[in-house]
Amino acid sequence: MERFIDLAVSAVLLAGLYATMAYGLGMIYGVLRVVNLAHGGVIMAGAYMGWVLHGRLGLDPYLSIPLVVGASYLLGVGMYKVLVRHLPRGAAGGPASLLLLFGFWLVLRNAAYLLFTGNDQSITTTWSTRSVALLGTHISATRLAVLGVGVLVPLGLHALLRHTHLGRAIRAVAQNPDSCTLVGVDVERIYTITFGLGTALAGLAGLLSATIFAFNPGSGSGELLKSFVVVVLGGLGSVLGTGIAALILAVVEVFAILVMPSYLTAAVGFIMLVLVLVIRPGGLFGHRVLG
Amino acid sequence: MSRGFRPPAPPRLLLGYGIVVAGLAALPWFTELTVYSHNLMTLAFLSIAGALAWNWMGGFLGQVSFGHAAMFGVGGFVAARILLAGPVPAPLAWLAGGLAAGVFALGAHPTLRLRGPYFSIATIGMGEATRLLFTYWEDFTGGSSGLSLPIQTDMKHHLYWWGLGLVALVAAASWLIRHSALGLQLLAIKADVDAAADLGVSATFYQDLVFALSGAVVGVTGGMWASYFSFIEPNDMFGFDRSIAFVLMAVIGGVGTVLGPLLGAVVFVLLRQYLLASYPQLYLGLYGLLLIFIILFEPLGLTGLWLRLWRRLPWARAEA
Numbered sequence: 001m002e003r004f005i006d007l008a009v010s011a012v013l014l015a016g017l018y019a020t021m022a023y024g025l026g027m028i029y030g031v032l033r034v035v036n037l038a039h040g041g042v043i044m045a046g047a048y049m050g051w052v053l054h055g056r057l058g059l060d061p062y063l064s065i066p067l068v069v070g071a072s073y074l075l076g077v078g079m080y081k082v083l084v085r086h087l088p089r090g091a092a093g094g095p096a097s098l099l100l101l102f103g104f105w106l107v108l109r110n111a112a113y114l115l116f117t118g119n120d121q122s123i124t125t126t127w128s129t130r131s132v133a134l135l136g137t138h139i140s141a142t143r144l145a146v147l148g149v150g151v152l153v154p155l156g157l158h159a160l161l162r163h164t165h166l167g168r169a170i171r172a173v174a175q176n177p178d179s180c181t182l183v184g185v186d187v188e189r190i191y192t193i194t195f196g197l198g199t200a201l202a203g204l205a206g207l208l209s210a211t212i213f214a215f216n217p218g219s220g221s222g223e224l225l226k227s228f229v230v231v232v233l234g235g236l237g238s239v240l241g242t243g244i245a246a247l248i249l250a251v252v253e254v255f256a257i258l259v260m261p262s263y264l265t266a267a268v269g270f271i272m273l274v275l276v277l278v279i280r281p282g283g284l285f286g287h288r289v290l291g
Numbered sequence: 292m293s294r295g296f297r298p299p300a301p302p303r304l305l306l307g308y309g310i311v312v313a314g315l316a317a318l319p320w321f322t323e324l325t326v327y328s329h330n331l332m333t334l335a336f337l338s339i340a341g342a343l344a345w346n347w348m349g350g351f352l353g354q355v356s357f358g359h360a361a362m363f364g365v366g367g368f369v370a371a372r373i374l375l376a377g378p379v380p381a382p383l384a385w386l387a388g389g390l391a392a393g394v395f396a397l398g399a400h401p402t403l404r405l406r407g408p409y410f411s412i413a414t415i416g417m418g419e420a421t422r423l424l425f426t427y428w429e430d431f432t433g434g435s436s437g438l439s440l441p442i443q444t445d446m447k448h449h450l451y452w453w454g455l456g457l458v459a460l461v462a463a464a465s466w467l468i469r470h471s472a473l474g475l476q477l478l479a480i481k482a483d484v485d486a487a488a489d490l491g492v493s494a495t496f497y498q499d500l501v502f503a504l505s506g507a508v509v510g511v512t513g514g515m516w517a518s519y520f521s522f523i524e525p526n527d528m529f530g531f532d533r534s535i536a537f538v539l540m541a542v543i544g545g546v547g548t549v550l551g552p553l554l555g556a557v558v559f560v561l562l563r564q565y566l567l568a569s570y571p572q573l574y575l576g577l578y579g580l581l582l583i584f585i586i587l588f589e590p591l592g593l594t595g596l597w598l599r600l601w602r603r604l605p606w607a608r609a610e611a
Binding site: 035037083086087095096097098099100102103104105106107108109110111113114221222224225228232261263264266267269270271273274277278 | 349353355357401402404405407408409411412413415416417419420423424427531535538542546572573575576577578579580581582583586587590
């Protein structure tokens with residue numbers, strides 16, 4: 001029973017991270033209809049940004065959140081202006097965009113490798129070993145903080161989308177870009193901002209995960225796939241859906257340890273991805289992601 | 292569309308094909324190829340065969356697979372296991388590997404109804420899951436320490452002709468597929484699944500068929516690869532980087548064109564050899580840049596570049 005609670009708690013803590021990871025991917029897809037295959041690469045880049053800020057400037061990862069988010073936002077704006085914008089219209093969701101962003105991922109991987117070598121890194125602060133007693137188990141303080149950010153950020157974003165002028169414009173463009181042009185919404189600008197926000201979230205997710213897991217230039221493919229599972233399962237544009245889907249993924253992954261060797265639990269996410277795509281491509285809540 | 296639609300191979304094309312294949316087959320006897328370039332050409336042949344087969348799926352059907360390493364690995368390990376089990380002629384083992392890979396590819400049936408990005412991302416998942424499972428299955432693959440094959444004298448040398456034969460077959464098959472009713476059906480599915488279905492072209496059936504065929508060829512390649520190196524290891528055979536290589540070769544040469552992937556594979560192998568020797572730390576990123584440039588400026592890769600140049604030549608202009 002104690003073990004059960006332990007596992008359940010760690011699943012909940014993990015879910016916040018997964019939700020943050022997935023929200024960025026879902027946002028870009030929802031508005032631009034482009035699957036950002038470089039998502040995993042941006043997550044990796046975010047992890048290294050935090051690592052550099054912590055290692056060189058001694059900045060606590062939670063204080064460096066604004067810096068990493070801002071830098072990732074600029075990275076996303078650049079990616080959109082230099083790469084994604086030039087894709088032929090209509091084919092944006094096709095193989096061309098996948099290959100293009102995949103190419104960018106390879107470049108990011110290589111750049112990280114050149115700058116930081118291929119060694120595993122992680123961010124350890126003075127308080128990463130502390131823990132909090134809760135529900136009869138000890139919870140690592142870092143993981144709790146990650147959960148907090150992972151809950152707050154998607155909620156904040158949701159508020160932005162619901163209650164601001166910009167948010168309304170973004171939602172309108174997601175529904176029908178042509179009509180938006182007619183009523184005077186600068187669609188290109190909205191696309192740029194959305195891509196920036198999506199990558200900013202990915203960067204943040206990378207920073208958060210760097211405080212828990214080790215990373216190297218090659219990491220990111222697992223994160224990309226997990227984000228995709230959550231997006232497909234949870235549907236687009238629903239914070240609650242994303243949260244529940246992230247929780248499901250985290251629970252399945254964590255409890256898989258009970259039934260299979262730990263080495264194989266990494267495959268659980270991949271298998272779940274295929275199962276979700278095949279069995280419930282419409283997601284759990286009917287917000288069909290599959291076009 | 293009549294089922295008998297099949298324009299005959301123009302005699303000139305057939306002649307050219309015969310001359311190139313015969314010329315390459317005879318090359319080692321007429322010139323003093325160093326062992327290095329002899330082997331490099333063998334590797335190029337194996338890569339070409341894989342790239343052409345990937346293109347059936349990624350180019351003709353427009354379903355970009357990031358998981359072809361799964362079939363490559365299955366073919367390689369089945370062939371290796373057969374060769375380790377007893378004195379079986381190597382070509383039979385490769386065939387068995389190809390068959391196993393084809394059947395394994397059929398296991399991907401559920402994902403084949405996914406289109407576009409969903410299919411591509413599902414193949415990343417399938418590929419990585421396969422890698423983990425086979426690395427874990429130590430009794431079969433030897434786990435992370437891999438398998439050593441029995442050394443056969445001259446095998447590496449002879450693989451030149453086996454590889455060439457495979458390329459000749461696969462290239463001819465690519466041309467035939469493209470210029471047959473099957474090719475048109477694949478094109479129809481690529482352009483619009485629903486419209487194709489209305490005309491009675493079953494996307495499910497043809498995708499299964501093409502994925503199995505493509506997987507079988509890649510499996511045979513994997514078997515030959517195992518014989519070439521006489522040592523295979525699951526993390527390498529099933530690795531994501533290997534899946535990427537198929538994609539890159541086809542994209543560099545020209546996705547969806549008949550022989551573009553052939554060109555792409557040659558360039559890829561040569562470039563890789565050069566980059567690995569001179570700039571080992573840069574080669575992934577350079578491929579990434581290449582990919583970006585191709586998609587932005589010349590989506591048909593080298594083939595598109597060639598077509599552009601061709602149109603500028605004086606005699607081509609005179610004909611037009």
